[in-house]
Amino acid sequence: MxxxxxxxxxxxxxxxxxxxxxxxxxxxxxxxxxxxxxxxxxxxxxxxxxxxxxxxxxxxxxxxxxxxxxxxxxxxxxxxxxxxxxxxxxxxxxxxxxxxxxxxxxxxxxxxxxxxxxxxxxxxxxxxxxxxxxxxxxxxxxxxxxxxxxxxxxxxxxxxxxxxxxxxxxxxxxxxxxxxxxxxxxxxxxxxxxxxxxxxxxxxxxxxxxxxxxxxxxxxxxxxxxxxxxxxxxxxxxxxxxxxxxxxxxxxxxxxxxxxxxGMVNVDGEKMSKSLGNFTTIRQLLDAPNAPDPMAIRLFVLQGHYRKPIDFTAESILSAKNSWERLKEGLLFGYKFGQQLGWTDTSDASFGNPAAMRIPAESEAVQRFQTAMDDDINSPGALAALFELAKDLRREGNIITHEGKTNADPQMLRQQWQTLVVLAQVLGLEAKPQPEAASELSDAEIERQIEQRRTAKAAKNFAESDRIRDQLKAAGIVLIDKPGGITEWHRG
RNA sequence: GGUGGGUUGGCGAAGUGGUAACGCUGCGGUCUGCAAAACCGCCACUCGUGAGUUCGAAUCUCACACCCACCUCCA
CATH class of the missing domain: 3.40.50.620 (HUPs)
Structure with a gap:
């Protein structure tokens, strides 16, 4: 190529x-x-x-x-x-x-x-x-x-x-x-x-x-x-x-x-510039309440071809924020599920470091990525390859979260994850796992509340069961009601 | 007036001859007390308009329309 x-x-x-x-x-x-x-x-x-x-x-x-x-x-x-x-x-x-x-x-x-x-x-x-x-x-x-x-x-x-x-x-x-x-x-x-x-x-x-x-x-x-x-x-x-x-x-x-x-960044169809006074500084953008992750800004930029104008609007930033959440889930896959998948090096210092990863250059994702980027840095095309990898990983991750296991081959998942991490890094898109938000709630306390909710549900006291669900949600605990009256939970 | 670029679904955006990637949003289904999450599925017979070339065009040609940038501040 x-x-x-x-x-x-x-x-x-x-x-x-x-x-x-x-x-x-x-x-x-x-x-x-x-x-x-x-x-x-x-x-x-x-x-x-x-x-x-x-x-x-x-x-x-x-x-x-x-x-x-x-x-x-x-x-x-x-x-x-x-x-x-x-x-x-x-x-x-x-x-x-x-x-x-x-x-x-x-x-x-x-x-x-x-x-x-x-x-x-x-x-x-x-x-x-x-x-x-x-x-x-x-x-x-x-x-x-x-x-x-x-x-x-x-x-x-x-x-x-x-x-x-x-x-x-x-x-x-x-x-x-x-x-x-x-x-x-x-x-x-x-x-x-x-x-x-x-x-x-x-x-x-x-x-x-x-x-x-x-x-x-x-x-x-x-x-x-x-x-x-x-x-x-x-x-x-x-x-x-x-x-x-x-x-x-x-x-x-x-x-x-x-x-x-x-190309230029436009605001309402016109070039962002000092003289028009329609500019938003990078720090204004990143320090605002509910500010986008800086990676979302990168994504916002790379989702358009570099020579064309891009329009800066509340909607386009929101879209980029949501897109980034998608990609981030894929990028964090290894940190979150590697251990459960039996990967043996998840606690190594080099784990997750793209520089230490070897990915197969002939894989479809790498080929698509490179073909796009070779064509005058077609980053939107390259991102499509990343999103497809992320989509697969996200699905597998959700299956593990909900079912406790997956039928997919752990080594294949590993290869997909590494490919995603390496290629994303080439675009400057990186996600590091957040240190586990130390919830004040212990596992035992959570189980106790879930049990209370079960009792309330059994008595058809849904106001009480919803209150407990909302309360746990506010504490970062997500409940998953499954058939048969079983409730699973996970943090964040 | 000159030069360059653009016009693709609700929004954003790839795609330079073989019949529309990807992201966001939305919708339907399964599940649920209702949700959420999750999973499954759907959403452009069509690519600014008109004509032409071709077996075949978003993609090539010619007109036309609209939009943007630059012509000594500018990333």
């Missing part, structure tokens, strides 16, 4: 071939750290984390680098508003970023370069562009001359002459306008304004523009060309277009062989 990925640059799916056999370099555009991450950011990083995990599972050695933009007007504005500094603000939101992403089970990048730590690379790059006549200084600023770049627009599929300068309605707000030779030229370096953080450079004191940091970081960390560059679809233009312009004008080589972009 071959892995195919959709490449924004060529506008089609292409078989994936890394620069160096077995190794993959990925650069992901990170956040500007001036506020908490919202669900839109969450989706992006869940998607790229999943791509990374999948490529690792596929046997590649993946090096994954993601930046923090810690020099920016919005950070400065926030610092001013708070009477603090740009560094304090960015430091705080970098920490918040890590907390939020950890909750979503997003693996740490191999490296997190920051704009403030990349000034040398940035000024070097600008200097080269200037020498190649691709950039010009103007009043302490330096701009990239888009008209000098023959390829400009190739990623976003635009031609300069077709574009409407200012179509986004924000051009009036651009104070650099008059210094530019062309409205589409963009800043590589901005002259310092009084009272703002600034760095020395050949063009005077100032700070880097937004796009240049990514070009410099890729070069610093990987060299001229990387395998895959990823980010939100809203970055295609101008951010990634400008990265390509800068990097490729300087090096004469492709910046990235594959460009992948995730």
């Amino acid at each position: 071959t892995l195919e990925l959709y490449n924004t640059l060529t506008r089609r799916k292409q078989p994936f071939e890394p620069l160096e056999a077995g190794k993959i370099s990925i650069y992901c555009c990170g956040v500007t750290v001036y506020d908490y991450c919202h669900l839109g950011h969450g989706r992006a990083y869940i998607v790229w984390d999943t791509v990374r995990r999948y490529l690792m599972w596929r046997g590649f050695e993946v090096r994954y680098v993601q930046n923090f933009t810690d020099i920016d007007d919005k950070i400065l504005n926030r610092a001013k508003a708070e009477g603090s500094t740009m560094q304090e603000v960015s430091e705080r939101f970098i920490q918040a970023y890590f907390e939020d992403m950890e909750r979503l089970n997003i693996l740490k990048a191999d490296d997190y370069p920051r704009a403030t730590h990349t000034l040398d690379g940035i000024t070097r790059l600008i200097h080269e562009l200037e020498q190649k006549q691709m950039a010009y200084a103007a009043g302490g600023d330096v701009y990239f001359a888009v008209r000098h770049d023959q390829d400009y627009g190739k990623l976003s599929g635009r031609r300069l002459d077709d574009m409407q300068a200012g179509a986004s309605g924000r051009v009036e707000a651009d104070p650099d306008g008059p210094k530019k030779k062309d409205p589409f030229d963009f800043a590589l370096w901005k002259a310092a304004k009084p009272g703002e953080p600034a760095w020395e450079s050949p063009w005077g004191s100032g700070r880097p523009g937004w796009h240049i940091e990514c070009s410099a970081m890729v070069r610093d960390r990987f060299g001229d060309t990387i395998d895959i560059h990823v980010g939100g679809a809203d970055l295609i233009f101008p951010h990634h277009e400008n990265e390509i312009a800068q990097s490729e004008s300087a090096t004469g080589k492709p910046l990235a062989n594959y460009w992948m972009h995730n």
